[in-house]
Amino acid sequence: MAANISVAGGFLLRQINYQIIIVQILVIIFLWVNMLLIVTFFKKECFYASARYILFAVMLLSDSMVLIVSDVLLILSYFQLTVHVWLCTIISAVTLIYAHVTPVTLTAMTLERYAAICMPLRHAELCSTRRVMFFILVIHGISSGPCVVILSMFFASASLSFYKQSMICSAERFLFQTWQQHLWYAVSQIYFLIMCIILVFCYERIMKVAKAASLENKLSTQKGLRTVLLHAFQLLLCLIQLWCPFIEAAVFQIDLNLFSRVRYFNYIMFSLAPRCLSPLIYGLRDETFFLALKNYTCFSLSKRSIF
Incomplete structure (x- = not known):
């Protein structure tokens, strides 16, 4: 019996290790791609x-900021490392x-396509x-709303005396009462x-323009419509992330093991996945940006080979 428990515990530990390793690989890949796109943006003045x-x-x-900070919190939580409350306050803020800048920016980009x-x-x-x-500035101001609410409470x-303590850092730690969570x-x-x-308003208006567009404008309008649809899917994943704390709190009351699995799934699906769609939507689909990215990448590789 003890041997079976030991084997099961070892298998669970290996499974958790694999999960952590998978997250680190995904974060490194996404950060590398994001940094490449950011450098490409700053290399071309036309952008x-x-x-x-x-x-x-x-x-x-x-996205890069969220990937870095959330990965740090994941590692701290996995190894049960505590930090001072004041430092956790800054990290959580x-x-x-x-975490809200991305969906708000996506909404602004949808409005830009609508215009x-x-x-x-x-x-x-x-x-x-x-x-x-x-x-x-408005985007960051709107995105600060939930942070201001939580930290104010x-x-x-x-x-x-609580500020002098150390704890495992998480935003939920700052909500002491049930009404605060609600x-x-x-x-x-x-x-x-x-x-x-x-999103629905912009999509409905663009659909009307697409139906009434002439043949020469049909292609550009259809391309804009597809871009809005991709924004909608990416925005939907980001918005579902806003529901995750509510779902995780309900699951936490049922089963702790199920809670850890649900939280891991939510992190992969609704935190990492939406942030890998950005390079696909603009880095590959957008012809101008793709050509700039291709030229910069080829130039960098040729320069390294010559060196």
Whole structure:
């Protein structure tokens, strides 16, 4: 009996190790691809004058930040390493903000496609470089909403002695009461609902333009429609991530082992997967960016071979 328990424990430990290794491989691959795309963006000055590419770069930087910080939290949690509360507060704030920057930026990119297709004469004015810089500040301000809610409740209810303690870092640690968790879930659902409404509105308007478009504009309109559909799928995965804490809290009350599996699945499916779609949507489908990426990659490889 003891031998069977030992074998089962060893198999579980190996399984967890494999899961951690898989996550590290995926994170390294995604970060390498994101960094390559970010460098490509900064190498071409023509991308600086386009709203869609600027927002794409913001999303890549946000995705890279989330990948790094969430992976650090995963490793700390796996090895049961504790950190000071003040440091955990900073890490959790960064995680909460940039976890929402990606879906909010995707919503902004959908609105940019809507303006380009449905209001082509005003697109240059509405999506100028100066306005995009202002929109980036708005995106980060909107994304900070859930973080402000959670930290405000934490600062109002935590005692001074709590700040001197150490703990396994997680955003859920800052929610002491059940009503605080419910408020956090409510804020997440409001974000979910608003972004879904914007997405459906833009898709419906672009569909009308696509049906009424002339033959010469049909191809560009259809391409924009496909881009919005890909945004919708990517945004759906990001928005489902807002539901994950609610699902994980319910599963936690049922079974701890099931909770760990569900949380691992949610991390892979709704945190890592949406962030690997960004390079596919703009890095490969977009002809201009793909050519710039191809030229930069080939130039770098040829330069290294000559060296």
